[in-house]
Amino acid sequence: MGWALDPNIWIGFFTLIFLEVILGIDNLIFITILIDKLPFNQKDKALIVGIVFALIMRFILLFAISWLLNFNHPIFFISTFPFSIKNIILLIGGFILLIKSFLELYNRLTIKNNTIIKINNYTNFWFVVLEIVLLDAVFSLDAVITAISIVDNLIVMMIAITIAMIFMLIASKSLTIFLKLYPNIIILCLVFLIFIGLSLIFESIGITIPKEYFYLSILFSVLIEILTSFNKVNNMFENNSNKKIICDLIPLKDPINSLTLSSQKIDKFIINIDKLLFINVHNDNKIDKETILTKLDYNYFVLYDNIIDNIIGVGKIQTLIINGLYRDKNINVKDCCKPILIDLNVKSIDLLKIFSVRNCDIAFVMHDNKVIGFVTLKHMFDLLNKIDEISFHIKIL
Numbered sequence: 396m397g398w399a400l401d402p403n404i405w406i407g408f409f410t411l412i413f414l415e416v417i418l419g420i421d422n423l424i425f426i427t428i429l430i431d432k433l434p435f436n437q438k439d440k441a442l443i444v445g446i447v448f449a450l451i452m453r454f455i456l457l458f459a460i461s462w463l464l465n466f467n468h469p470i471f472f473i474s475t476f477p478f479s480i481k482n483i484i485l486l487i488g489g490f491i492l493l494i495k496s497f498l499e500l501y502n503r504l505t506i507k508n509n510t511i512i513k514i515n516n517y518t519n520f521w522f523v524v525l526e527i528v529l530l531d532a533v534f535s536l537d538a539v540i541t542a543i544s545i546v547d548n549l550i551v552m553m554i555a556i557t558i559a560m561i562f563m564l565i566a567s568k569s570l571t572i573f574l575k576l577y578p579n580i581i582i583l584c585l586v587f588l589i590f591i592g593l594s595l596i597f598e599s600i601g602i603t604i605p606k607e608y609f610y611l612s613i614l615f616s617v618l619i620e621i622l623t624s625f626n627k628v629n630n631m632f633e634n635n636s637n638k639k640i641i642c643d644l645i646p647l648k649d650p651i652n653s654l655t656l657s658s659q660k661i662d663k664f665i666i667n668i669d670k671l672l673f674i675n676v677h678n679d680n681k682i683d684k685e686t687i688l689t690k691l692d693y694n695y696f697v698l699y700d701n702i703i704d705n706i707i708g709v710g711k712i713q714t715l716i717i718n719g720l721y722r723d724k725n726i727n728v729k730d731c732c733k734p735i736l737i738d739l740n741v742k743s744i745d746l747l748k749i750f751s752v753r754n755c756d757i758a759f760v761m762h763d764n765k766v767i768g769f770v771t772l773k774h775m776f777d778l779l780n781k782i783d784e785i786s787f788h789i790k791i792l
Contacts, residue, residue: 404551412555423563428499428581429526434669437520442564445527450560452532457552482599489595495530496588503582579763583616661743664775665760665768672696672712673703693771695757698731704766706734706759736761737770746770 426445430438469477590612594604670693677700698708708731735749735758750756756772 404548408551408555412558423566426527426531426563428584429523429530433520433523441520441523441527445524445531446560446564448524448528449531450557452528453556453560454553456532457549457556461549476600485595486599489592489597489599491592492530492595493589493592496585496592500582500585500589503585579620580617583620587612661737661741661746661760661770662739664743664770664778666693666770666774668766668768671769674698676700676707693757697734697759704761704764706736706766708732709734709755709757709759734759738762739767743775747772747775 426442430441430445433441469479470483471478597604672695674696676698694712696710696712697706698710699706710731732755733753735753735755737746737749737758737760739760739762746758749758750772758770759766760768760770
């Protein structure tokens, strides 16, 4: 335990934690993208299981690479360049990362009509966990090699890597929400991962590219995307304000209720869209009755036009069953009511006003032309617990 009294060990320890966190950013991005393929109730479980297995894999790599890197002598030569075991590991890892990033980018940029319905296109749970473990092994190459080059003590390296992985586990949920609100950033991150793969390939042939350039470029691109998204949100309602609907909220018992409701943001009431039954208006397949019965929690079906974000109607599931519409090849838009599409920044009081003048008690929350969730009138009242204390008086100008 003499190493615990060595100040150089502690300096290397904290330096290593910092570097492991920085080097783990690309790993965290890819894990967030992978768990997005799973149903909502399995994402946290997949993340925890994947991180635990990935930590074990990282320890195995730490032991293995610590041993393999002792063999610095060339195994073979290509032209005049010597290839050692380290070069081969970096080369293979770079190509794996490059191919995986290209495939993910292609899948996100290519829209196929038969894979639009999100409720039927989730990936197997253990397959995603396996992907997390294998990709973490690829991402760990530079982090493990960095650890070995900074600290000579294996126990110190293991503790530092464990702390970095715990940080990754804590930060992942915030990153998941962030990427859900700004989906274009995922594209930027995938391009960033392609560059990381290229850097590993170049490093394997003796050309070192400082990763600071990559991190600064992706940070700059993300900031530009966030500023652009804010600008779109600010201009959204200015272009669509042809008619104003002014409503006075009249509390029957407690005047504080109005103030409480006005201060509530709609993000507190958003429900995940996985709870709804999505039906493509152009779908030629019959709707499975068993599928309908699994979507009765909120009792709605949503009609969309090819792309799930192009919602054209919403209706009650009872109408599907009572009228036997699920047996038909196509569901008529006339059987649905016109959807209410609202922005993420709409206040709760404004949404209640919209519900009061529309023959529909469900609204879909949009951000950057993407559906990120939905809100129902009943769910809002249930959370506020004020359903017997509020009534509305509406004036339309």
